Amino acid sequence: GAVVSQHPSWVICKSGTSVKIECRSLDFQATTMFWYRQFPKQSLMLMATSNEGSKATYEQGVEKDKFLINHASLTLSTLTVTSAHPEDSSFYICSARTSGSSYNEQFFGPGTRLTVL
Amino acid sequence: AQSVAQPEDQVNVAEGNPLTVKCTYSVSGNPYLFWYVQYPNRGLQFLLKYITGDNLVKGSYGFEAEFNKSQTSFHLKKPSALVSDSALYFCAVRDLYNFNKFYFGSGTKLNVKP
Numbered sequence: 001g002a003v004v005s006q007h008p009s010w011v012i013c014k015s016g017t018s019v020k021i022e023c024r025s026l027d028f029q030a031t032t033m034f035w036y037r038q039f040p041k042q043s044l045m046l047m048a049t050s051n052e053g054s055k056a057t058y059e060q061g062v063e064k065d066k067f068l069i070n071h072a073s074l075t076l077s078t079l080t081v082t083s084a085h086p087e088d089s090s091f092y093i094c095s096a097r098t099s100g101s102s103y104n105e106q107f108f109g110p111g112t113r114l115t116v117l
Numbered sequence: 118a119q120s121v122a123q124p125e126d127q128v129n130v131a132e133g134n135p136l137t138v139k140c141t142y143s144v145s146g147n148p149y150l151f152w153y154v155q156y157p158n159r160g161l162q163f164l165l166k167y168i169t170g171d172n173l174v175k176g177s178y179g180f181e182a183e184f185n186k187s188q189t190s191f192h193l194k195k196p197s198a199l200v201s202d203s204a205l206y207f208c209a210v211r212d213l214y215n216f217n218k219f220y221f222g223s224g225t226k227l228n229v230k231p
Contacts, residue, residue: 032217043221043224110158111159113158
């Protein structure tokens, strides 16, 4: 149980284009999903918290107009990187939290590797 | 502010030997600590957590971690390493006030050689 999927697993795009990444909770409902960014040989950095039916909460330093997050249903959150540039190239990972106990760990997706040429 | 530190970028161990991956924490109150493992091009997988209670926490795949308050450490251990344990390991601490927010360490690459 508690499986999170991401699509696509990797994407290459040209500079200036937009890319959408999907995060789905396959066997549970996730009222809250999270988007992380991981640079090579570095840790995960939380970008934003996505709540179903409301606006995402962005971490300090993350441009909300560049990284658009939509959490339209209890099983799907999307991250759109708008007008992508080479510096946006990274590994993007989503996670989801089940409702209930506040001690629940987060369940992570397999990640999406974005390369902007 | 909460943070964790993983002092070793890489740990090398022979198969069958015990392994330890180190983690120290800095938290103003009682810490909620976690260990995750990441295989190449994969997301993180939960291994174990410490919230309260017994200082020795047992988790998945034979891993365990010992919470040491006096040393502010939460080292990950396994009595006998397997080649398949080779992966990237992350220690994390949850924010005391925002349960949704985790602070991850920089990661430690574990290499288990046959």
